[in-house]
Amino acid sequence: MKARLAALALVTVLALVATLTGASRPTTAAQATAAATMSAAPFKVSKALKVALITPSAKNDLAWSQSAFDAWTKIQKEVGANLEITVSENLFMVPDAAAAIRDYASQGYNIIDAHGTQYGSSMFDVAKDFPEITFIYGTATDNGGSKGFKNVFAYEARAEEGGYVNGIMAALLSKSGIVGVVGPVNAGDAKLYIDGFLAGAKSTGKLKKTLPPIFTDSFGDTAKAAEAAKTLISQGADVLTGSAQQVPGAITEVQKAKGYWFGTQSDQAAGWPDTVVAVQVFDWVAVYKDIITKHLAGNLGGASYELTLANGGMKIVFNDKVKIPDDVKKAGTDAITAISTGKTNVRAITQPAATMAATMSMMATAAK
Amino acid sequence: MAAETSSILLIAAQGVAASAAYLYASLGEGIGQRAGVYNLGVDGVILMGAFSAFYAVYSGLSPVVAVIIAALVGLVFGVIMAFVSVTFKAEQGISGIGLYMLGLGLSTLLFDTLVKTPRPVSGGFVRVPIPVLSDLPIIGPVLFDQTPMVYGALLLVPVAWYVINRTTPGLNIRAVGQNPQAADAAGLNVTRIRYLSLMVGGALAGVAGASLSIAQTNIFQQNMTNGLGFIAVALVYFGGWSPIGILFGALLFSIVTTLQLWIQTLGIGISPSLISMLPSIVTIIALIFAVTAYKTQTPAALGVAYRRDEN
Numbered sequence: 017m018k019a020r021l022a023a024l025a026l027v028t029v030l031a032l033v034a035t036l037t038g039a040s041r042p043t044t045a046a047q048a049t050a051a052a053t054m055s056a057a058p059f060k061v062s063k064a065l066k067v068a069l070i071t072p073s074a075k076n077d078l079a080w081s082q083s084a085f086d087a088w089t090k091i092q093k094e095v096g097a098n099l100e101i102t103v104s105e106n107l108f109m110v111p112d113a114a115a116a117i118r119d120y121a122s123q124g125y126n127i128i129d130a131h132g133t134q135y136g137s138s139m140f141d142v143a144k145d146f147p148e149i150t151f152i153y154g155t156a157t158d159n160g161g162s163k164g165f166k167n168v169f170a171y172e173a174r175a176e177e178g179g180y181v182n183g184i185m186a187a188l189l190s191k192s193g194i195v196g197v198v199g200p201v202n203a204g205d206a207k208l209y210i211d212g213f214l215a216g217a218k219s220t221g222k223l224k225k226t227l228p229p230i231f232t233d234s235f236g237d238t239a240k241a242a243e244a245a246k247t248l249i250s251q252g253a254d255v256l257t258g259s260a261q262q263v264p265g266a267i268t269e270v271q272k273a274k275g276y277w278f279g280t281q282s283d284q285a286a287g288w289p290d291t292v293v294a295v296q297v298f299d300w301v302a303v304y305k306d307i308i309t310k311h312l313a314g315n316l317g318g319a320s321y322e323l324t325l326a327n328g329g330m331k332i333v334f335n336d337k338v339k340i341p342d343d344v345k346k347a348g349t350d351a352i353t354a355i356s357t358g359k360t361n362v363r364a365i366t367q368p369a370a371t372m373a374a375t376m377s378m379m380a381t382a383a384k
Numbered sequence: 385m386a387a388e389t390s391s392i393l394l395i396a397a398q399g400v401a402a403s404a405a406y407l408y409a410s411l412g413e414g415i416g417q418r419a420g421v422y423n424l425g426v427d428g429v430i431l432m433g434a435f436s437a438f439y440a441v442y443s444g445l446s447p448v449v450a451v452i453i454a455a456l457v458g459l460v461f462g463v464i465m466a467f468v469s470v471t472f473k474a475e476q477g478i479s480g481i482g483l484y485m486l487g488l489g490l491s492t493l494l495f496d497t498l499v500k501t502p503r504p505v506s507g508g509f510v511r512v513p514i515p516v517l518s519d520l521p522i523i524g525p526v527l528f529d530q531t532p533m534v535y536g537a538l539l540l541v542p543v544a545w546y547v548i549n550r551t552t553p554g555l556n557i558r559a560v561g562q563n564p565q566a567a568d569a570a571g572l573n574v575t576r577i578r579y580l581s582l583m584v585g586g587a588l589a590g591v592a593g594a595s596l597s598i599a600q601t602n603i604f605q606q607n608m609t610n611g612l613g614f615i616a617v618a619l620v621y622f623g624g625w626s627p628i629g630i631l632f633g634a635l636l637f638s639i640v641t642t643l644q645l646w647i648q649t650l651g652i653g654i655s656p657s658l659i660s661m662l663p664s665i666v667t668i669i670a671l672i673f674a675v676t677a678y679k680t681q682t683p684a685a686l687g688v689a690y691r692r693d694e695n
Contacts (some may be wrong), residue, residue: 068467074606076501106492106606200428202656230648237610240641242601243402247645250394250584264502268603271504287503 046292059094059305065127066100070118071130072108072238077261079103080298082203082282087300091308099308107189108235114138116181121146127311127349128152129304133204137212143350150316152307155205167316169307175205176212177355178296178330179257180362182278183216185294185348186255188193189276198258198266206259209296211278211366213257213288216351219365226254238265245269249285255293263271267291271321276338285335292347294334298323326356395646399639400534403565404478405595406634407537408622409616411544412588416462417620418548418687420561420583421469424480426589428487429461433593435491439498441507453593458590462583463488470578473689479670482499483612492606502605508598509533533591533599537656540588545629559580561683564690574690589613622671625681635669636689640666 031112050056071081088101102120107113113135120128121142130139130153140160143151147167152340154171161168187196199206210229217223230244242265243258249269257278258266265282270277271291277284279295303321310319323329332352334345354360409426422430440450447636461483468479509531517528527538548554556577559567564574566604596612597604615637623629640663647659 038443057574074496076496077606078502153482180443227649228651229656230645231660232428233657234557234610235659236605236607238603239402239405239596239610239612240604240645242603243398243642244645247642247649250398251649264603265601268504272602287501345451 036247039141040098041298042168061095061098061308064098066229067127068125069131070116071105072105073106073261074219075103075105076151077247079281083298084300087304090301110134110138118142121149141375146324150311155356159318159320161318166318168329169237169317170319171303173298173330175209176362176366177325178280178332179209179212180216181332181348181351182257182296183213185300185350186349187220187222188344192252192254193222194227194252196227196253196256198231198241198244199229199231202231209259215365216217227251235260236262239264242269243264251317278350283333289337293338293340294332297330297333299329302329325352342368393525395642396639398644400526401530402642403634403638404534404537404555405592405612406616406619408588408592408636409613409629410619411540412585413617414620414625416571416581416585417686418561418625419557420657420683421578422476422674422687423585424477425465425483425694426616427609429458429586429589430593430609430613431491432487433458434597435494435604437594441598441632442503447509447598450598451591452595454590458586459468462586466554466579466582470575476687478622489605495606499650504603508602531599534596541627541631561685564685636670637663637667664693671684
């Protein structure tokens with residue numbers, strides 16, 4: 017009996033150690049950088065705010081989660097001690113994230129950022145019980161206004177725009193005329209980006225062959241992403257792209273094959289300086305600042321945000337260490353201009369039916 | 385026709401390469417289970433091995449030294465598992481899950497502290513074609529143009545089979561897993577044999593991690609195994625606790641996994657989610673045939689803690 021209790025205690029200790037050292041441990045950025053350089057007009061908050069960020073993968077995943085963490089960290093550096101950011105990362109399982117969201121709400125956090133589409137329904141459940149807290153989530157457009165929610169903001173990135181730009185450059189850069197895509201699942205932000213990329217690549221007329229994307233059916237299977245890249249490369253692709261935190265596996269294979277990579281969500285160039293040509297970086301700073309401002313003014317929700325190339329929420333960041341032909345880069349920058357000025361509507365290209373339906377709806381509303 | 389044959393060979397070669405991590409982990413787990421202890425923490429040990437090997441190469445050490453380090457780290461985890469399950473006789477399933485969480489958490493903590501962001505290493509294993517053999521038609525490019533880690537995994541199969549089935553230590557392991565009371569009565573030290581089996585199993589799981597991070601991918605990322613360790617445990621059951629059966633299972637699973645990636649590039653209009661189910665479906669079908677076709681060698685005392693004072 018004593019041995020059993022001792023064993024149970026040891027296992028419990030092991031589990032506790034794992035939990036305390038594990039990936040879902042909240043981390044705070046409140047103590048960071050009192051010495052950070054302030055810009056000429058620093059963003060200020062009039063009272064102390066506590067923000068919780070919940071992410072489905074690691075905050076340093078070079079992808080979706082890192083884009084949010086980097087934005088909150090940047091704002092915190094600007095604001096200082098008046099803004100406390102707490103992160104719960106790697107909460108891919110929705111029940112775990114739901115528990116964290118409710119926990120933070122119970123602790124009196126002012127703003128809770130559930131950074132994942134899958135968190136939506138759980139977040140709304142908690143938002144209903146805590147009307148004084150601002151909840152934000154994405155990729156999503158539904159801020160719950162039609163259901164009576166006044167404390168929810170939604171956001172999405174028009175990832176297809178940067179995908180389109182990357183696709184144009186990838187097709188022009190490819191010597192084999194074959195580009196490859198390594199995707200997680202064919203849904204959400206990944207689908208938007210991939211559809212945009214393939215549309216951009218096809219628009220150049222330079223592709224000799226169109227390889228369908230390979231989906232690993234996972235966001236974090238680094239080895240499978242590497243295998244997917246190997247498969248595409250062995251079929252002639254010399255310029256690849258992909259989405260989600262698994263991409264380091266794929267980029268490494270592209271690097272071995274001396275190919276090129278176009279990325280999305282977070283800047284991946286630092287790890288593969290000779291391989292990553294350009295990345296569509298999501299910059300959530302302006303969105304988050306607007307939400308903070310609204311929250312402090314008593315407006316806790318009711319809006320939906322979009323990151324676009326036009327509003328600067330998405331930027332195509334070129335890696336200076338990779339020299340590409342001037343005409344390729346110009347094609348990319350021309351595409352950015354065309355999209356930003358509305359001359360090219362990528363969503364209409366990738367989702368013609370949905371765009372037509374939205375247009376008809378707007379026209380009907382205007383006619384009333 | 386030549387292009388199709390070439391594609392089939394590429395798929396097979398890629399599948400064989402991907403099977404190495406499964407082989408190391410499954411063969412190691414098989415040894416532990418033959419001694420009567422199952423370790424569900426294999427995935428966590430693989431992660432620790434993967435990080436250890438990656439960090440060793442990242443720090444400038446040779447890949448061979450990195451594999452040794454990964455094996456030692458895995459061995460330590462094997463000792464932990466033995467301490468909890470054999471000495472303290474904890475429920476093996478629970479202690480295994482605890483070990484998995486420890487490996488997952490610790491590898492993530494070490495990565496976040498020491499490396500901070502995903503980055504590749506350049507000093508890992510590369511493919512080494514074996515002269516003459518790699519030129520053989522069909523099997524040449526599939527089996528003999530691989531990394532040393534793949535060769536090691538394939539060679540481990542007959543070695544493991546021979547040790548388990550034809551040597552005294554192997555007989556002792558099987559005796560302890562089949563009937564520890566009788567083994568004890570015959571003078572075998574059940575505790576010592578189970579400890580050693582788990583240490584070997586842990587070491588091989590560590591080597592599986594090294595195969596993943598410095599041979600198959602040349603990178604480490606948090607939780608990059610994505611459940612590989614649990615599949616490795618399943619392969620032991622699939623293979624009927626036989627190294628030959630485990631080899632068959634690992635190759636089948638890996639090659640079909642690679643095949644489904646290739647199928648997606650054909651654009652045949654089937655949902656990628658359905659196609660990605662293929663490895664699991666094929667493995668289950670094969671398991672049904674295997675269970676009905678031959679008698680498995682389930683260790684009778686598997687999962688049961690041995691208490692000398694109760695016998």
